[in-house]
Structure formats: structure tokens, C-alpha cells
Amino acid sequence: MTAANAVTDPADSDPHSSDAARPPSGEHTDGGGNALSEKEKQKADALALKRLMRPVAVPLTIGRLLAVVSGVLAVVPYIALVQIGGTLLAASSAGTHVDGDEIRRWLRILVITFVLRLAIYFVALLVTHLADIRLGHLIQVRLVHRFAKVPLAWFTATNSGRVRKGMQDDIGTVHQLIAHQPVDGTAAVVMPAALMIYAFVIDWRLGLLSIATLPLYIGAMAMSMRGMGEKTVEMDRRLSTVSARMVEFVAGISVVKAFGRVGRAHRNYQESADEFYDFYLDWVRPLVRVSALGTSFLAIPLVLLVNIGVGSVLVHHDQVSTADVLATSLIALLIPYALETWMHSTWSRQLAGAAASRLAALIDTPILTEPDAVQARRPTAHDVTFEAVHYSYGSGPDAVLAVDDVGFTLPQGTVTALIGPSGSGKSTIATLLARFDDPASGTIRIGGVDITEIDDLYSQVGMVLQDPQLLTISIRDNIALGRPDATDGQIREAASAARILDEIEALPNGFDTVYGSDSGLSGGQAQRIAIARAVLVDAPILVLDEATALTDPESEHQIQQALSTLVRGRTVLVIAHRPEVIKGVDQIIVVESGRVVATGTHDELAGHPAYARMWQRAGADARLAGTHRTGSREPGSGTTGPTGTAEGTHR
């Protein structure tokens, strides 16, 4: 098992295990998808936490044991104090010399145990902090590995918000628990327990006095803690919503601003923030009153009054010594402090439980099955077949059926255009070929091999999407993304084939220019860099999202040229958003409402009603926009269509 895998059991990460079916929000359901009760949720949180902490269980146990030793050692300075006080008082009441050796001996013991206790405490914290750093790293590595295999369709704005919260906030919340709770929480129980026992050993009445106000405090705190678990979970859920809404808002800010709808888009975030504020205020207001009352029972003046006041009476009746009273009074002052620490660590534990649940859910995000290392295959031919493929976005009543019983073949070395109205399922069909997600049913094969069994599918299927997806790294690395071992010569060749070499060299830092940081690029330039990337990968099958729909004629021309080099000799599937770009292709597949309604060449489809509808729609759109720059005609009109992406790409 690798370090990264150690965060969860291999069985835990099985995408088909019940855990994998858990929603990624950290919201719990039972096997049947029913919501769990708050008690069950807390139990699930505790289990998730235990599971998350498993890789660092040993150092955490060491931290706890050291905290026990440190807590017990905390008693010794008090014993020394009582002994020193007793020696001084005995000498003063007998009118004899103070036994200096005795005093010095107890002073030495006091100092040594005090320093030793602090040192052990420090080592305990060091051990747990190192464990925390290791665990944080393991979780991050595990998450990154997991996300690399998660279907792209999963990365909605809401899930991306959850990833951000998991990677940043939740790992931070769990830190408190791993690095501090084992030591502080253990010491907070052991130290007061040991001190209390010692107080009872000194005198049972003084022992009782040292904890006299404690029941009142515990009563008040129990009242304020009622329903705390449920409230904490609720608070966390609401915070997650606020966080997800904020991410949604920020992700769409450019569009929102462009349409002057900041107020409306902001409303979702504002509403969730307001709801959180109201919830928090309602919860905390009465809590503060009760806990203020509880804390007053442990106030120093009250504790001293009870201990020294009643203690003096006992001294007066010669039942105990003054030193005994002083020692137990000091112990009485320390107990509330330890209690506070304990309460704090209980609270941290609850918060961390919810955070751990969310992290566990992220770690278990369902992934695409990987081909078995032994059975993984490489196709020798490069024709593509879709057989009875179904695919839906989401599940349950909200599921959107995007691909409905789709079947077709892309013969090797041909260009096929997918065409259909907006929302008909073109992009979904095309991205299924690159395994952005797996179909709910049906099979996709390359050269007769099921794509789920193909080793390194990305060397078989290249993609050029409308959004070129450049990263904030150098242009060189952007081009070499799919082939990091490519030489400079190969990268330059790819850039040249994509008609972008001269423009890259004209940049201040050439290929070293960091995209988006040193320099921005026009849409057309970015698109050609994406084409250079695909040229370099040299995959025999290519998925092409018609990339020129939104560019100006000059850019379109350059992209056409780059694409014509790229598609040569490959099996190509073009997602055509405009019918006028498809006239020269080998095959046209018309899609409507997720179904293939017609297949053939432009001429074969000339009389087909679905194909005719496409052209009518395109004509209407162009007239509406007043930008019918291509002069397209409906099929059968006897006029040749325009030169478009696919025509330009036809071999």
C-alpha cells in the first residue's frame, strides 16, 4: 500500500463499495439513500474520523501516552509545595530552625518535575504535529490521485466548492484534532483527575472543597451543550452551502457582470449568508447567557472564597494544615482551566468529525474504473463504434437523459460530423468517446476494444475543444501537456504545424512565456496552441469541437489551416455547431433529443426532414443575427455550401 493509499483502505476506495455511493457533500445516507438521523450522522462522523486518522494512529497513541505521563507528573510540584509549606509551618510553630536540606530537596524535585513535565508535553505535541503534517500531505495526495480519475462531469461549480473546502478548510479543521486534541484533550482529563485524587489524599474534605462549585458549572454547561452535536452539524452544513454559493458566484462573475446582473446572481450567496447569520445568532445568544452563568461558578474569587473560607474553618479546628488548604486551593483553581481545555477539545472533535466525513466522501468520490493492468489492451485499428449508448446527467428524478440509445460507426481515417440543435447531446456523445464519463449502458469500442479496457486512452483519443483549456504554465509546457517528454524540436514542429510558431517566437519570452501571467493570447492563438498540443500527442482518433464559431474570419482561416494538418489520416469526430461547416465530411450524424435520427453524407441526407430542419434553423439564426457571412443554403438548393471547419479539414 502506498502512503497515499494508506489514508483509506483499498476496499474503501472501491468505486462500487457502498461508501463510494455516498454523496460528495459529506451528507450521509444509508445504503438506500435515506437521510440518516443526527445521532447516526455523528456516529458516521466518528467512524470517518477514525478511518481518516488510521495512518497516524501510532504517533497519536504515543502522543496520548506522553500526555498521560505529563498529566500525572503535574501532581508532583503540588506535593513538593505541600511538603515545603509543611516544613516551614512546622518550624515556625515549633520555633525551631527550618530544615534547609529538606526544603532544597523538595525544591529540586519541584523544579525537575516541572521542567520534565513541560518537556514531555512538548515532545508529545511535536509527535502529534509531525503526524498531522504527514496526514495532511497524505490526504492531499490521495485527493489529487482521486480527482484525476473522477469523471469530468462530476466537476460542477458546487462540487468544485466542496473540493476547495475539503482541500483547505477541512484539512485545517482536522489539524486541530490531530495536532492538539490527543495531547491537550488527554492532559485535560488526566491532570485534573490526578490533582483531584491528590487533593482527596491530602484530606477528603479539602478534596470535596476543591470541586465544590464544579457540579453547578457542569449543570449549566450540560444545559448549554444540549443539542450541540446536531447544531454543529447544521452549522457546518450551512457553512458548506455558503462556501459553494460563493464559488458559484465567483465562477460566473464575468458573465454576470457582462449582463449587469450582479445583484441577482449575488442574491443566492447573500441569502445563504443571511440564513447562516440568523441561524448562528439564534443558536449562540441563549448559549452565551447560560455559559456565562456556568463560567461564573468557576470564577477565581468564588473558588478561593469556598476553598480558603471553609479551609480556614478546618484549620481553625486543627483538622488540616494551612499548607494543605493552600495546595488544594491551587488545585481547585486549576481544575476549571483543565475543564475548559477539555470542552474545547470536545468541540474541536465534533467539528473535525464533520470535516472528516466530508473529506472521506471526497476521497470516495466515484471514479471511472481503470483497465486491469493485466487485461489492459491497445487497439490495433482505429475505427470507432457506439452501441446502444445511454447517458444521463445526475440521478433520480432530476436526471437529464442526454444520450438515448445511440449507435454509429466512425470508419478509420474518415471525418464524421455530429450535428443537431443546441442541447441535443452532441458534446456529451463526443466526450464519452474520450471517457469524460462512462455511459450508463451500452459500449464504445475503438478497433473492436471496449474503451474501458484500453490502457492510456488519451494516447488514442486527442481532443480540441472550444475552450482551449490552457493552464497558467509556460507555452512550452502547455503544448507538451500530453507528452511531457517531448523535445524542444518536437514542440516547435507541433507549433509550426498548428500555424502558431511565429507568434510564439514573437512573444517577449518565446516558448517560456507563462500563459495568463506573462502574456495573454487571443482566442484564436489559444485555440492553435491547443491544436499544437493535439498534434504533439499524435492520437489516431480526434474529437474536435467546431472551434471557429466564435472567432473572426482571419482567426478562422488560420485555425482551418492548422486543423487541416491535424486531421490528416485520423479518425475524426467533429461536433458541428453550424451546419454550413459540414458539407465536405465523409459522414454526417444528425442528433435530436439525444437520439441519432439520421446518418449519411450531405447528398444522402438531402431529403431527410431532420437534416432539412437543421439547415432551416441555421438559416433563421443567421437571418436573425444578420451575419450570414457564409452564404449557406439548405440542402437540395443546388448551391455549394461554404468552406467551414469540416470542409477545410477534409482530406
Ligand SMILES: Nc1ncnc2c1ncn2[C@@H]1O[C@H](COP(=O)(O)OP(=O)(O)OP(=O)(O)O)[C@@H](O)[C@H]1O
Ligand atoms: N453538466 C451537466 N449537467 C446537467 N445537464 C447537462 C450537463 N451538460 C449538458 N447537460 C444537458 O444534457 C443535454 C445535452 O447537452 P450537450 O451539451 O451534450 O448538447 P449539445 O448538443 O452539445 O449542445 P450545444 O450545441 O449547445 O453545445 C442538454 O439537455 C443539456 O442541458
